[in-house]
Amino acid sequence: MSDRSEQVYHPGEIVPESGIYECDCAQHYEYITDVRGHRFPPVHKECSGSGWKLKDAAHPSP
Numbered sequence: 001m002s003d004r005s006e007q008v009y010h011p012g013e014i015v016p017e018s019g020i021y022e023c024d025c026a027q028h029y030e031y032i033t034d035v036r037g038h039r040f041p042p043v044h045k046e047c048s049g050s051g052w053k054l055k056d057a058a059h060p061s062p
């Protein structure tokens, strides 16, 4: 059980974990980052959501 997937990150916030994010509107635009510490981009132009949610965390190589 984890509620981390419910966390919404807003544009300009620091990316806490590399992986695949999607915006929280009905269109689910994806944003893929492999660099932790970058900032989230603005959501797409017609987005009715407020930010990005982690969809799939990247699996770090050993």
Ligand SMILES: [Zn+2]
Residues within 6 Å of the ligand: 023, 024, 025, 026, 027, 028, 029, 043, 044, 046, 047, 048, 049
């Ligand atoms: Zn959207």
